[in-house]
Amino acid sequence: MRVANCSISWSFGSAVTAALPSFPSSRFPPLLPFSLPSSNPPPSTVLRRSTSSARRVTRMALKNAKDAQDPRLERISSAIRVIPDFPKPGILFQDITTLLLDPKAFKDTIDLFVERYRDQNINVVAAQGSNHYRYSCIIGVVNFDLRVSFTPYLCPNAGVEARGFIFGPPIALAIGAKFVPMRKPNKLPGIFSVPFFSNPYLTDNCVSRPLNLCVVYGEVISEEYSLEYGKDKMEMHVGAVQPGERALVIDDLIATGGTLDAAIKLLGKLVNITAFWARQGKPILGKS
Ligand SMILES: O=P(O)(O)OC[C@H]1O[C@H](OP(=O)(O)OP(=O)(O)O)[C@H](O)[C@@H]1O
Ligand SMILES: Nc1ncnc2[nH]cnc12
Numbered sequence: 001m002r003v004a005n006c007s008i009s010w011s012f013g014s015a016v017t018a019a020l021p022s023f024p025s026s027r028f029p030p031l032l033p034f035s036l037p038s039s040n041p042p043p044s045t046v047l048r049r050s051t052s053s054a055r056r057v058t059r060m061a062l063k064n065a066k067d068a069q070d071p072r073l074e075r076i077s078s079a080i081r082v083i084p085d086f087p088k089p090g091i092l093f094q095d096i097t098t099l100l101l102d103p104k105a106f107k108d109t110i111d112l113f114v115e116r117y118r119d120q121n122i123n124v125v126a127a128q129g130s131n132h133y134r135y136s137c138i139i140g141v142v143n144f145d146l147r148v149s150f151t152p153y154l155c156p157n158a159g160v161e162a163r164g165f166i167f168g169p170p171i172a173l174a175i176g177a178k179f180v181p182m183r184k185p186n187k188l189p190g191i192f193s194v195p196f197f198s199n200p201y202l203t204d205n206c207v208s209r210p211l212n213l214c215v216v217y218g219e220v221i222s223e224e225y226s227l228e229y230g231k232d233k234m235e236m237h238v239g240a241v242q243p244g245e246r247a248l249v250i251d252d253l254i255a256t257g258g259t260l261d262a263a264i265k266l267l268g269k270l271v272n273i274t275a276f277w278a279r280q281g282k283p284i285l286g287k288s
Contacts, residue, residue: 072108079105091228096163096252110167114174123245126180127168163252171250180240182263185233188220221269225262228255234262241270
């Protein structure tokens with residue numbers, strides 16, 4: 001189903017230039033969107049720009065320039081540790097775990113977003129999490145996917161990160177929006193199959209199938225994308241975003257923009273995107 005009028009903003013930080021090996025310092029410039037120098041072009045990329053969305057983008061850019069003066073930014077920026085050559089040579093890894101160890105900097109980060117978005121009529125905060133295939137062990141478990149049932153499955157490490165999930169929920173709660181997780185494959189209960197005799201979810205939703213499989217219907221849509229250091233895929237529930245809602249997509253940083261691109265495409269399968277705004281005016285959506 002496609003519906004009209006869902007505008008999407010994405011924010012947090014950018015590591016686009018962090019990936020460039022020529023950058024002279026390991027203490028990389030602030031990752032937050034607010035640090036945009038006011039002389040830069042407005043941080044806007046607009047899809048099907050309408051007059052109202054263009055006005056909104058302009059307002060955002062002005063607010064951005066104002067935020068650049070915020071004294072909280074310095075503390076936030078310096079609380080983020082930069083680790084060269086992780087997870088592979090050439091990557092300057094922006095480690096937000098050190099920010100999380102500093103309650104003031106962490107709170108300031110959330111507050112900045114809340115202050116920015118609380119009056120924007122946002123209904124939905126969406127964030128992306130991951131099960132980090134690249135650090136996974138391989139074990140044999142049931143894969144709850146009809147297409148590949150009972151195949152080897154990459155098992156997430158314990159304590160696995162999902163950095164968008166760290167920042168999205170507190171922002172959603174504070175601005176009074178619902179939170180929609182955008183997850184890596186096979187993490188959302190969707191269309192799945194389990195042996196009929198052992199299925200604990202036998203409800204009216206279940207339909208008996210050949211080979212004693214029970215199928216539970218709950219539609220999940222997905223989008224594949226590329227990262228600085230690999231490929232991935234994200235999924236979300238159909239119905240999580242409703243017609244006419246305004247969505248804010250939260251993640252900890254933008255590097256290649258692949259994740260953002262996929263998030264926008266994923267949301268675009270459910271709603272019409274009327275405006276998109278991101279830091280640095282990187283034409284991420286120019287690809288699509
Ligand atoms: O702009 P991009 O090149 O797409 O990179 C940015 C993405 O990379 C990281 O996520 P990752 O998939 O590593 O998972 P995590 O959030 O669970 O750490 C980060 O949290 C962003 O989502
Ligand atoms: N440079 C980077 N630092 C932290 N997380 C990342 N995800 C993708 N690129 C990254």
